Amino acid sequence: MSMFCNQCEQAANGTGCNISGVCGKKPDVAALQDHLLYGLKSLALYADKLGRDAEIDRFTIEALFSTVTNVDFDPEDIAKLIQKCYQLKEKAKAASGAAISGPVADWKPAADLATMVAQGEQHGINTQHVNEDIRSTIEILMYGLKGMSAYMDHAMILGRSNDEVMAFFQKALAATTDANLGLMDFVGLCMECGKQNLTVMGLLDTAHNETYGAPVPTPVNLGTKAGKGILVTGHDLKMLEELLKQTEGKGINIYTHGEMLPAHGYPGLKKYPHLVGNFGGAWQDQAREFPNFPGAIIFNTNCIQRPADSYKDRLYTWGLVQWPGVTHINGWDFSEVINKALECPSLPENPGQEILTGFGHNAVLGVADKVIAAVKAGQIKHFFLVGGCDGAKSGRNYYTEFAEKAPQDTVILTLACGKYRFNKLEFGDIGGIPRLLDIGQCNDAYSAIQIAVALAGAFECGVNDLPLSMILSWYEQKAVVILLTLLSLGIKNIRLGPSLPAFITPNVLAFLVENFNIMPITTAEEDLKAILG
Structure with missing residues (x-):
């Protein structure tokens, strides 16, 4: 076949x-x-x-x-x-x-x-x-x-x-x-x-x-706390909320993974003291990371890979994600996952680095006056939106290098799991404004758009005239529809990588280049030079 x-x-x-x-x-x-x-x-x-x-x-x-x-x-x-x-x-x-x-x-x-x-x-x-x-x-x-x-x-x-x-x-x-x-x-x-x-x-x-309140800037611990644990990976916040409710008082700590990291910024979720941190990185690292998490693990949306035997017996799926031989949870009763977590070994007390999340459009626009003043004063010269899907294919070190080499007078907005390429690095701040702003999940491209539109309004120009460049990584179909959204808004000069989609023919690519000036990424040095002059 x-x-x-x-x-x-x-x-x-x-x-x-x-x-x-x-x-x-x-x-x-x-x-x-x-x-x-x-x-x-x-x-x-x-x-x-x-x-x-x-x-x-x-x-x-x-x-x-x-x-x-x-x-x-x-x-x-x-x-x-x-x-x-x-x-x-x-x-x-x-x-x-x-x-x-x-x-x-x-x-x-x-x-x-x-x-x-x-x-x-x-x-x-x-x-x-x-x-x-x-x-x-x-x-x-x-x-x-x-x-x-x-x-x-x-x-x-x-x-x-x-x-x-x-x-x-x-x-x-x-x-x-x-x-x-x-x-x-x-x-x-x-x-x-x-x-x-x-x-x-x-x-x-x-x-x-x-439902959960507008995200607020929040430090997230990347280590572990002593005790039983459940790791939640995917995107769905409602499922996480229900799990948090059902684990209250049971001595189980809840950790996020992958695109669940931004959950820590929502007041309605961060109020649960047993939502203790984020374990691991992007989806493609699960086969390496999950064997090191001794508790129960549950997927609530896409990003599952073939599970290894070392953790398959404590892996669960929920919602539309399914894998043959992996227990699927129908509905909102997570008692089976909770019982498995209680049976599993405890995690060690091992505090880790803290990183910030929660810079949605409400948080960023709440300090828009400071951002605008910093731009007018020449303290912030350029904004980069560096984000999108992460993946295992070679060439994605480009995004790490781009973030590292972005000048100190620039601000990096990021979203989706592509941020794991650089979100543990130290970028400092500009007048109290962090140089790295984690906007959230891939769907929070909406926040990025609202921020861009607000800045364009403040400077009385179009979005394409802002000192803003979009450096995007793609992997699957949610990235495709976000790109279509940006194009429908007339946004041009997007750099896309690590490679162009196989389903785009030369003629269709030529149309996109001619009408939107879409271009493939090259090297971090060359692209920064082309953007900043």
Whole structure:
């Protein structure tokens, strides 16, 4: 059985994984995910005619998110999603009364797993369009939808949604089946996807701030405290909150990992004294770090890798992330995880370095007058947004070197797990303003945008005229939709690395360069010289 997947930065040989995914995805899982995406397009043909249906909209978000890199590796679970997709398609077909013909509209999955896999092999990426440039643009759109679904899933968990956004999901999925649409039609849909994602990130930002309070600058310990422990990795704050509630008074300390680090900045979460610190770094280091954490470990969103036997028996998944043979927690009862933590050995008392997080847009704009004054006084010459997804591929030491070599009169904004390349370094401050400001998770690109817009307003110029440069790293589909959001806002001169996406053809790249001056990173020295002159 063969496969083809090029949706993430680890695409084998820079073109695509065709034997087995570098992420650990097997060919049967790849085929099932392709099958599920085909089914979602079939569902969308009818859902787009139907209008809002809460069950269909929620399923669409969860199914899309399940196909994001490093989320669902369980073929049995994906097969269940495919069957549910068909049931909802039939529901939408009957309710809409729409008469639509064609292979996509008539899609029906097999009942058995093996045949379902075989069907999925007929609906891979390369079947989406015969024209490679249109196919490339459809891929960008699909990956944008996947990335946006992740942020919408978190917002929905906190009770937020948006009818216009949900309508766009169905419209865009249905559009990918329309043979009458051309290249610029899909370019327009990609730009609209970016615009809609700004709404979604705004929803999530509001949900986080209203539920847990606006983040405040907070020191986070990187060591361990004596006692039992649970390590939480992923992105979802609601899951962390529920775990904190259920572990109160049980003698268990809670640690964050990866993109959960910014949780420490939220007043509604940091109030729990047993949220004691952050253990480890970015997602790709889990195989090296998790054996050294003796307690229970739980994933609440994407970023899982094939677990080693040394910690698999104390590893749990929750939400949409799943791995065959790993215990999955359904719902909000974490007693099984808690009991495992109590059975495991205790962590030692080993205080570590402290780093700062919690510089969301409310915190930064709260001292905007000081920032603006420092710029006008010449104390701050330039801002760099250095962040995005981290990964294992070589070349990412560039981001460490860039941060280290940025002049002392510059400020570095950072977000997502890319910050682990340099967030333990000492950067000092400028007039009391830290030179390194950790804005938060990848979805907190919304905060970065709000900061940039506010600065542009203060200096009466456009964002592209600010002394601000974006040096971004990408790995998976959430990075794709954030890039689309930045482009939809007209932001130019973005430097992207460590390599360009395999799914972007030369002609599509030329379009991006011509219209947005996107450029690949080179070396830290050369890029700093080009930016600062």
